[in-house]
Amino acid sequence: MTTVFVLNGPNLNALGKREPGIYGTTTLADIEAGCRASGEALGIDIDFRQSNHEGDLVDWIHEAADAASAVVINAGAYTHTSVALHDAIRSIAPKPVVEVHLSNIHAREAFRHKSMIAPVTLGMICGFGPMSYTLALHALAARL
Ligand code: DQA
Numbered sequence: 001m002t003t004v005f006v007l008n009g010p011n012l013n014a015l016g017k018r019e020p021g022i023y024g025t026t027t028l029a030d031i032e033a034g035c036r037a038s039g040e041a042l043g044i045d046i047d048f049r050q051s052n053h054e055g056d057l058v059d060w061i062h063e064a065a066d067a068a069s070a071v072v073i074n075a076g077a078y079t080h081t082s083v084a085l086h087d088a089i090r091s092i093a094p095k096p097v098v099e100v101h102l103s104n105i106h107a108r109e110a111f112r113h114k115s116m117i118a119p120v121t122l123g124m125i126c127g128f129g130p131m132s133y134t135l136a137l138h139a140l141a142a143r144l
Helices: 028-042 056-069 077-078 082-089 129-141
Strands: 001-007 045-052 070-074 096-101 124-125
Touching: 001 028, 001 056, 028 045, 028 096, 028 129, 045 056, 045 129, 056 082, 070 082, 070 129, 082 129, 096 129, 124 129
Parallel strands: 001 045, 001 070, 070 096, 096 124
Antiparallel strands: none
16 A cells, blocks of 8 residues: 655644634644545555654654655645755655645745745645645645
8 A cells, every 4th residue: 555644743733723714723633534535535545643843754754765655744834944854855855745735825924935845845735725735645646
């Protein structure tokens, strides 16, 4: 079975309560359920994780080198700051990594316009709420 790691960074555990005007009322558990449903339809095994700690995300990306066929990552605020995540994704090349965001980061504050990880990903999907994740899984399924 093809395994895809779906990795979530800081503050995403608070989805549902956190800034619902921007992120909606869907919880991370709802997003996980949506990913699992898409995974079943696409024949992909989903390994869904969240951490508020940058190093956990680095460790999980390294783990994906052997344990996953691809990675979907919403790195939260680390998207905009983390050279460590950029380097970790680079270190597992050519493993496909798709960056996702619930919100359209380009339509928000200037500091969110820059992604440190975008140059080392296959592509980015942002602005479609929870559907950003399932679109990423469909895009990966077409390539795997
Ligand atoms: C986010 C966008 C980031 O700028 C922000 O820091 C998040 C969530 C999104 O999914 O829209 O935590 O990654």
